[in-house]
Amino acid sequence: MIHVEDLFVTFGHGPTEVRAVRGVSFSVAHGEAFGLVGESGSGKSTVLRAIARLTNAWTGTIRIDGTALSHRRDRATARRMQMVFQDPYGSLHPRHTVNDILQEPLQIHGIDRHDERILGALDDVGLGRELRFRYPHQISGGQRQRVAIARALILEPEILLLDEPTSALDVSVQAEILNLLVRLRQAHGLTYIMVSHNLAVVAHICERVAVMNRGRFVEELTADSLRSATPTDAYTRQLIAASGGYDRELARGIVTYE
Amino acid sequence: MSVQAEAPGAGLRAWLLSAAPASTFQARCQRAYLGWITFRANPIAMTGLFIIVALVLAALFAPWLTASNGLEPVLERRLQPVSAEHWFGTDQLGRDIYDRVIWGARITLYIVGLVSIIVVPIGLLIGTVAGYVGGWVDNVLMRITDIFLAFPRLILALAFVAALGPGVENAVLAIALTTWSPYARIARAEVLTIRNSEFIMAAQAQGASTLRILRRHIVPMCLASVIVRLTLDMAGIILTAAGLGFLGLGAQPPTPEWGAMISTGFDYLLDQWWVPTVPGIAIFVVSLGFCLLGDGLRDVLDPKSSAS
Amino acid sequence: MTEAPLLTVEDLNVVFQTARGPVHAVRGVSFELGRERLGIVGESGSGKSQTGRAILRLSAANGRVSAKRMEFDGIDLMTTSEKQMRDIRGARISMIMQDPRYSLNPVMTVGEQIAEAYLIHADATRAEARERALEMLATVQIRDPETVYNLYPHQVSGGMGQRVMIAMMLIPEPDLMIADEPTSALDVTVQMQVLALLDDMVRERGMGLILISHDLNLVASFCDRVLVMYGGRVMEVLEAGQLQKAQHAYTRGLLNCIPELDHHQDVLPVLERDPAWLTE
Numbered sequence A: 001m002i003h004v005e006d007l008f009v010t011f012g013h014g015p016t017e018v019r020a021v022r023g024v025s026f027s028v029a030h031g032e033a034f035g036l037v038g039e040s041g042s043g044k045s046t047v048l049r050a051i052a053r054l055t056n057a058w059t060g061t062i063r064i065d066g067t068a069l070s071h072r073r074d075r076a077t078a079r080r081m082q083m084v085f086q087d088p089y090g091s092l093h094p095r096h097t098v099n100d101i102l103q104e105p106l107q108i109h110g111i112d113r114h115d116e117r118i119l120g121a122l123d124d125v126g127l128g129r130e131l132r133f134r135y136p137h138q139i140s141g142g143q144r145q146r147v148a149i150a151r152a153l154i155l156e157p158e159i160l161l162l163d164e165p166t167s168a169l170d171v172s173v174q175a176e177i178l179n180l181l182v183r184l185r186q187a188h189g190l191t192y193i194m195v196s197h198n199l200a201v202v203a204h205i206c207e208r209v210a211v212m213n214r215g216r217f218v219e220e221l222t223a224d225s226l227r228s229a230t231p232t233d234a235y236t237r238q239l240i241a242a243s244g245g246y247d248r249e250l251a252r253g254i255v256t257y258e
Numbered sequence B: 001m002s003v004q005a006e007a008p009g010a011g012l013r014a015w016l017l018s019a020a021p022a023s024t025f026q027a028r029c030q031r032a033y034l035g036w037i038t039f040r041a042n043p044i045a046m047t048g049l050f051i052i053v054a055l056v057l058a059a060l061f062a063p064w065l066t067a068s069n070g071l072e073p074v075l076e077r078r079l080q081p082v083s084a085e086h087w088f089g090t091d092q093l094g095r096d097i098y099d100r101v102i103w104g105a106r107i108t109l110y111i112v113g114l115v116s117i118i119v120v121p122i123g124l125l126i127g128t129v130a131g132y133v134g135g136w137v138d139n140v141l142m143r144i145t146d147i148f149l150a151f152p153r154l155i156l157a158l159a160f161v162a163a164l165g166p167g168v169e170n171a172v173l174a175i176a177l178t179t180w181s182p183y184a185r186i187a188r189a190e191v192l193t194i195r196n197s198e199f200i201m202a203a204q205a206q207g208a209s210t211l212r213i214l215r216r217h218i219v220p221m222c223l224a225s226v227i228v229r230l231t232l233d234m235a236g237i238i239l240t241a242a243g244l245g246f247l248g249l250g251a252q253p254p255t256p257e258w259g260a261m262i263s264t265g266f267d268y269l270l271d272q273w274w275v276p277t278v279p280g281i282a283i284f285v286v287s288l289g290f291c292l293l294g295d296g297l298r299d300v301l302d303p304k305s306s307a308s
Numbered sequence C: 001m002t003e004a005p006l007l008t009v010e011d012l013n014v015v016f017q018t019a020r021g022p023v024h025a026v027r028g029v030s031f032e033l034g035r036e037r038l039g040i041v042g043e044s045g046s047g048k049s050q051t052g053r054a055i056l057r058l059s060a061a062n063g064r065v066s067a068k069r070m071e072f073d074g075i076d077l078m079t080t081s082e083k084q085m086r087d088i089r090g091a092r093i094s095m096i097m098q099d100p101r102y103s104l105n106p107v108m109t110v111g112e113q114i115a116e117a118y119l120i121h122a123d124a125t126r127a128e129a130r131e132r133a134l135e136m137l138a139t140v141q142i143r144d145p146e147t148v149y150n151l152y153p154h155q156v157s158g159g160m161g162q163r164v165m166i167a168m169m170l171i172p173e174p175d176l177m178i179a180d181e182p183t184s185a186l187d188v189t190v191q192m193q194v195l196a197l198l199d200d201m202v203r204e205r206g207m208g209l210i211l212i213s214h215d216l217n218l219v220a221s222f223c224d225r226v227l228v229m230y231g232g233r234v235m236e237v238l239e240a241g242q243l244q245k246a247q248h249a250y251t252r253g254l255l256n257c258i259p260e261l262d263h264h265q266d267v268l269p270v271l272e273r274d275p276a277w278l279t280e
Helices: A044-051 A075-080 A098-108 A114-124 A139-155 A173-187 A199-205 A221-227 A235-243 A247-253 B002-006 B011-018 B026-038 B043-062 B097-133 B135-150 B153-164 B168-194 B200-205 B210-246 B260-270 B274-301 C050-055 C084-087 C110-119 C126-139 C145-149 C158-170 C188-205 C218-221 C249-256
Strands: A002-011 A019-028 A033-038 A058-063 A080-085 A159-163 A192-194 A210-214 A216-222 C007-018 C021-033 C035-042 C063-066 C070-071 C093-095 C176-180 C209-214 C226-232 C233-239
Touching: A019 A044, A019 A210, A019 A216, A019 C145, A044 A192, A058 A210, A058 C084, A058 C226, A075 B210, A075 B260, A080 A139, A080 B153, A098 A114, A098 A139, A114 A139, A114 C007, A139 A173, A139 C126, A139 C209, A173 A199, A173 B043, A173 C249, A192 A199, A192 B135, A199 A221, A199 B210, A210 A235, A210 C050, A216 A221, A216 A235, A216 C188, A235 C188, A247 C188, B002 B168, B002 C158, B011 B026, B026 B043, B026 B274, B043 B274, B043 C110, B097 B168, B097 B210, B097 B260, B097 B274, B135 B168, B135 C070, B153 B168, B153 B210, B168 B210, B210 B260, B210 B274, C021 C050, C021 C233, C035 C158, C035 C188, C035 C218, C050 C063, C050 C070, C050 C176, C063 C070, C070 C145, C093 C158, C110 C126, C110 C145, C110 C158, C126 C158, C158 C188, C158 C233, C176 C188, C188 C209, C218 C226, C218 C249, C226 C249, C233 C249
Parallel strands: A033 A192, A033 A210, A080 A159, A159 A192, C035 C209, C035 C226, C093 C176, C176 C209
Antiparallel strands: A002 A019, A002 A058, A210 A216, C007 C021, C007 C063, C007 C070, C226 C233
């Protein structure tokens, strides 16, 4: 469904040039969940932003169902592909009520039956209807992230781009949001591309995972082989080991991979 | 909150504090009400609000508050001192100064209002477009803004009025032309801080047009600081208007504009002090009122100080 | 433990006066700390950070701190004057915050700041201070101290910034270090290195460490003892390596809802909060 070929993203030019993504290719089948993991600066979020065309400093081809995307954002693609951001405190407009936030995409795309759709979306993500006219600062972090997910779903997209959707949340709230994401994918047959620094979170949601370092794919593997800790690449092995908790010996042996 | 929501019989208050507002309108009212509670707790801001409300009331009810329209000379009662009959005395043409000050409130309000509706949209438009679009558009718009910022305000206003001819409308136009540039700067600075925030990206990812993002997402975020700045600037605007009036370039006689009143009463300062002093006090009080109000509004509206 | 504890906290309470009435952030927290690694774990709003701040008397202005006893190395922290407190802070008790970028002075090079921290608490010349700062940078595993000494905070990465911050906090050789989420903004591998550094300080210099974090697994793997906090109260105290034997329903619930790499669950158990936890 999604094919990315030879994606490069370069910010700035001359001496301050940053090559955030350096030649990344992958494809995601219809209904599949694909994960990108890596440390900060690995370019994982940049890949997602290029696909959403939130940056236009990219080269290569991004195809959805065979149609190549242009650098300009277009409404037709926006309707098929939506994004959920990392920070539930920053991704909702502080002066818009939940209702305003959910109505916005409907207005942009000229979709009718606002009341019905907004209430449906609230039910879908497990938010009480009494929250409809609250402001973001009046609801909790987990509820905010549910609003962000509802906003992405209200256009009934086929693809959801998830940029660290739980990293700003407490673990108990994270579990609720992860369960929600699993349920929504089954219910709506969604295709996910999820970015996270947390291997366990990615392995929980996704069937296939790509490990990124310094703008490149280090290796691509199934969630099962990530779980059984049989990756072939040394960088991936170090990442898995470091995620397992503190180990004095391991800390001494950490290597920086270029 | 729950305690207040359960309080029986407090109709409007319960509606304003309800934890589950039932409409966007109610949510907006609640927000305004909570702002009002913060504002109300600040006595200095309330003093400012009281002065401005008094100014508005004086302007609205001028015909009922005064005995004359303060325009016709009554030469037999020239320069009478403060008395029970003439609270603020009379001027060199025998007009009641109290009446003229009250009618002058209309002109002051007219100037303030007109300047606001010219300055805010221009400043917001230029600032937000420059900040959001960036690149060469930003450069061109900001250089134009710099040009206007580079001149002292009164001198530039003088030049404009000299070119356009004296009169209240032209004075307003001149003040507006010399006042909008800082607003463009403020709006642009505000946009730069929110341009890369996730809620703007979310709107972009939804397919919102640039115009829509500016109107629905960016302008509301800039509005607060612009309004606060405008209120704080009002004193300066009133003083500039008075200055132009004083120099004979603003309102023309016999219009009871406060600056012009000082100007024509200036010769009597030593012997009949009330003639120029009363309008001077009026200017001072109203300017002060706007300053105090602006300070209070900043506490309520400014997202940075109310973020916690 | 045979020697007297470094820090004793008994029935610590922190109450904030807000527009919506008093908020009881910390409710009757008690613990003792020797020259060891103590973890305080909890979700946001559990009062873990407020506990750390209260020890240094750095609670916000609207907060009121009360305790039956709060004693650091024989000094009663509840009654010491603000002036004495300033001498204690930094010199004897240090604190590391989550984001180094907000805690470092942007117009001073990182080396100067470390040297400055040394000069405030030690009687030394500038040259000596510089020498000590360079040594300290090397201690925190910075490969090229001479170069890093002359960098400004915005020129260093997050991980390096945090190491600089730690160097600055360690140079006066404090007896107690309070680290509030020192690694949560860092990558896992950098996080490991930073923790190893703190580990060394406890082992080699006999420093006491309070590590405040939301990450139960990490803290449990690092600390000698872990305090689990919820709603301002201590739910449970766990010994190192005994995480899987946690008794309290809250700790168990918290552990269960973390997705684990080594075994997959289709649905994660959701933490059910029991109001009784706040009163029992």
